Amino acid sequence: MADLKLYDPFENMQFSDKHCFLCGTTITKEQRTPVFAEWLQQKYNLQDKELLLLDKSVTTFSRLTIPCCDNCHVQHIIPLEAEIEHAAEKGLEGLQALDEKRLFQWIGKMYYGTLVTELIKESDPLVMPEYAVSENPKMLGKFREFFKVLQSLRVPMVFSDFIPCSLFLLEVSPTEDELPFEYQDELTTMAFSVKLGPVVIVCTLLDNSIIRKALGKLYRLVEGKKLHPVQVAEFKARVFYAAYLFNVVPEYFERPQKPEDTQVVLDTIIDDVTNEIFNPWELSAYAHMLEELLKPWAIREKQILQKPGLPLSFLVDETGAFKTIERFDRSEV
Structure with a gap:
């Protein structure tokens, strides 16, 4: 049994x-x-x-x-x-x-x-x-x-009707990809990423897929595309910052078991009445997170914030359309 x-x-x-x-x-x-x-x-x-x-x-x-x-x-x-x-x-x-x-x-x-x-x-x-x-x-x-x-x-x-995490699977373009493996985690926010060759898995571990829904538009934009490593870094920054803002903890409850049961069924609730699901988004805090993940390209916070109210992005242009990047060009920063 x-x-x-x-x-x-x-x-x-x-x-x-x-x-x-x-x-x-x-x-x-x-x-x-x-x-x-x-x-x-x-x-x-x-x-x-x-x-x-x-x-x-x-x-x-x-x-x-x-x-x-x-x-x-x-x-x-x-x-x-x-x-x-x-x-x-x-x-x-x-x-x-x-x-x-x-x-x-x-x-x-x-x-x-x-x-x-x-x-x-x-x-x-x-x-x-x-x-x-x-x-x-x-x-x-x-x-x-x-x-x-x-x-x-x-x-x-x-x-029961949930998955405990948000999962994002990205594919990296080989043109300027020199890193076969990379691992990052944030203990307190429970954000995680691991690179396995051309595939990057980004995950927030205890959010019942809420962050995936919140970033759904961006994720749909990059799905099926091979991303430059600098674009992967930005996507990770967005997920990690969303995990930082995430302000609730899901609770899980076992359904009462019967003698003949062969599995545990878990239900979940999130207290979104007394708590906001996300804390307010702050441009400077996001820019700091992005700067950390853009260190390999030596991009500083000042460059990220050079346009008022519009942080530097390698994923989307000013209209929200996807940017295609084959090679990183510092002059465009």
Whole structure:
């Protein structure tokens, strides 16, 4: 029989090397799974690339592992990674053909794996982070809701009329694309992006697809087009800034179970009565976000804001039509 009981590590802050991150089973320190799958590390030669954690300690992609029991590793993690690897080999079409829930689980595992590492390290940090995740009740509540839906990786689960995230799949033009792999995440806003060769997956992990709807017009504009890397950077800035403005936390509720049930059904609500869904859009804050993502092209905030009320865009012209960019021309900035 399927195990339909959800695990809640947040109730007792049960984050340690002694408990499986996904089901809570007591394990040995040797039982672990990579946050970034071995196939991903090998394909993009990531093993020794460094990652900076919140406590200022440095790890590598190969050393970033999380506690995981043998059952979860073999029955859930390995099949998920095999499915994503197979889809990624087919490029954009392969990833588009995947069930969105599987992409959500894959991205969610990497995001949550990084989060669990931070929570474990906060018990004995190299340098205490300025804003400790474990001391922020609002963030912990948000992560707790996220973990409910992430358990769809282990527990047979149906999302009732929603998907917990917003997913965007972009294709990069090869002309000036020199970066085979790139990874970025924002722990607090739960925005994430990963580049797999010519495909970029951008995701906001806990918004019930609201950000995708909000950016629907722009996404429809770029779908089916090969984007210059500078255009991808701008699209990511727009998604990451939308995640920064997103002001509500979805709540998820299990429907009462019957003895014969073989899956958990989750319903969701969002409190959009006492809270605005998005905080007000601020041009200067967006420009700062865009500047961060345009660093490879050395574009400064002053250049982004040179036209009053109209931030620099590589995606659309002043009429809102899509811009075609084959090569980056600095003189046009």
